[in-house]
Amino acid sequence: MAPARPAPPPAVTVVGIGADGWQGLPEGSRAELRAAEVLLGGPRQLDLLPPECGGERVGWPSPLRPAVAGLLAAHAGRRLVVLASGDPMFYGIGRALAEEAGALRVLPHPSSVSHATARLGWPREDTEVVTLVGRPAARLAAALHDGRRLLVLSAGAGTPAEVAALLRDRGFGPSRMRVLEQLGGHRERVSAEATADDWAEAGPSGDPLNIVAVECRRAPSALRLGAVPGLPDEAYEHDGQLTKRHVRAATLGALAPAPGELLWDIGGGSGSIAVEWMRTHPSCRAITVERDPVRAERITRNADRLGVPALRVVTGAAPAALTELPTPDAVFVGGGLTAPGLLDACWAALGIGGRLVANTVTLESEAVLATAHRRYGGELVRLAVAHAVPVGGFTGWRQAMPVTQWAVQKTDIPLAGADR
Template identity: 60%
Template sequence: MRPLPRLDGHPPVVVVGIGADGWAGLAPASCAEIERAEVAVGSARQLALVPASVPVERVPWPSPMLEALAGLVERHAGRALVVLASGDPMLSGVGTTLTRLLGADRVRVLPAPSSVSLACARLGWAVEETQVVSLVGRALELLHPHVQPGRRLLVLGSDGDTPAQVAALLTARGYGQSRVTVLGGLGGPDESTHSGTAAAWDGPGPALAITALECRADPGTVPLPTTPGLPDEVYESDGQLTRSEVRVVALARLAPIPGQVLWDVGAGSGSIGVEWMRAHPTCRAVAIEASAERAGRIGRNAASLGVPALRVVQGRAPEVLFGLPDPDAVFIGGGLTTPGLFEACWVALPAGGRLVANAVTVESEAVLAGWFARVGGDLVRIGLQRAEPVGRFTGWKPAMPVTIWSVIKP
């Protein structure tokens, strides 16, 4: 979506939130803005809520909307333009998009109650204690990290099929006992409420609906928190997997920060990138893997664990690193002895960026020791032993020790 040029001297674009109760539910200031407008843009449903007596040119949203938005605003520059939106335009709405394009000083937003506020009012839930997950135009798998015992979720969907899809995901995850409430037409004359359990859910919901979830784990279901160190068995793997205990240490050193980008070089099964992104919805990661088979496996792990936006780049580093989004942190889990790899990663990092690398062979340890001597940082070795049967008794079986080098670029 291309940015708009400055439209100085023109009146601001007014974004008016309108609920299912239509014109009667609008505040006087919102009605006045629509009445004085020359052009009103919105969906056919929203435009139909404006009385025929209001002499405004009505322009339905083109399709696809986002791609056409810049041209639409430019075409009506200089005219009093009102954009109609559902509920609160700043909650996953067009108000946010227009503000990003034009700047906050060129957009005036008059919100109505959002579907989230209305749903919480009907359910008796505190808004600040309720997690909102938007699946509008997004992958259903984004719901996974939020499905935790006792959590209350409000899911925004694209159509009436969303409740059934959400219920199926919950059931497959071992949360079939979760209570599902579908609230349709909130605030309008046809408002409806339908409740049941995820496991017993059937049939589509209303086209305009929000799905409320009270997550309840079935007996025996193991929760998957968003903290690092998921059980190894939740990953599809051929053995190239950073083990849970080592993963915890590596991610603590990488320090996932909202909005930042990780390069996971030699990603194997993708566990570091997956858990970096699970730490916060705005964390982004690029998994670089030479093996096509493993690259496909990383994509499946990312989807099943709720981060389908993890970018997988199949190819050999350092060649494939050029042109990737600049990293804030880099993890090197494989290919440590590859010529030029460390240099490329180090140059790509900004000041304050974090680099973490794991080694299990003498040759790889030598590389880490060289960089440790050159730029400092922290060098540790982790040895793990697991209890396993030894005949009728139990003994300790050691795993290969892992050397971890971590450094913050000055």
């Protein structure tokens, strides 16, 4: 038997580099950079290399992500080394390269987060990281909880002021902020601490290569938002079309979101189900379908305010509006159950293991759910909530309209006698 041939080397090597530049690199990284025929990176990173790195220098275009595949193809067969800031696999170019090039050899450098936690004395495992590089600042709102420590990866010199403004707007003006610039380099600087309320005076624009440290403090008058579904109804802008807090919590429990999953929210109303689905994990995704354009705009505002600006809002009527949507992991139907073909379209869109949950308060829609329950199985429940209210000089119960909920998981095992 012939000896096994060694595996070919990866087509792309990725070298992490810090603000300390060439002198901060280990010899293994330096050797790769010297031997490269093509050096691909941002202008700032390429400028850190000495003349002895003689490979062709190619700067990243903007926008970067769509150009990755073409650049790799253009330099196929040549010894290609990509420069990246810090750890390439931590909010870096490494992810895009892995998706396009497959096998990589990655030589990481300490990330800005590692440097920041070291300077601040914050345990890394207790510190949440939020990136605003190429992302809206509104996504920071989902991470705001009293007492939490956050590191915000900045998009540029203006990010600290943007963060301070968001903190003030979301009721976290007392939060304490510091800006750490050029971490690991000879121009490293850590700003004086100031509250977000005072940042307009204390925090002028600085170096674009920075990270913002935030110790979250909620103002006493601010609405408290927890980390689990069932946010206060007051957290939402709405016109009455809102799945109320207790029913919403039960509905999210039935939908059972998991990281990376996609929800269809049909008949979005105020968007509360989709918003709280996405708040369960940063990788959760949702598409809400709402036929009323005024409500659709309101959903967008709610998503932005509550920290999930990536919520996709489709203005249109289901089931017609569902035809071009990506396959969901779960579907919630909060309105329009009597529309011909809607429930069948939602069921057909789900893969094996997908979940469908539908709520209604009307007898007509309840009949639709009863039929679906007989056909597909699952669980049919009635949710009833009563609130204590004044009755003269006493207190009594006021019953809200009961909600009928059908929840089912799609399996490949049909019910006896059912047409699946």
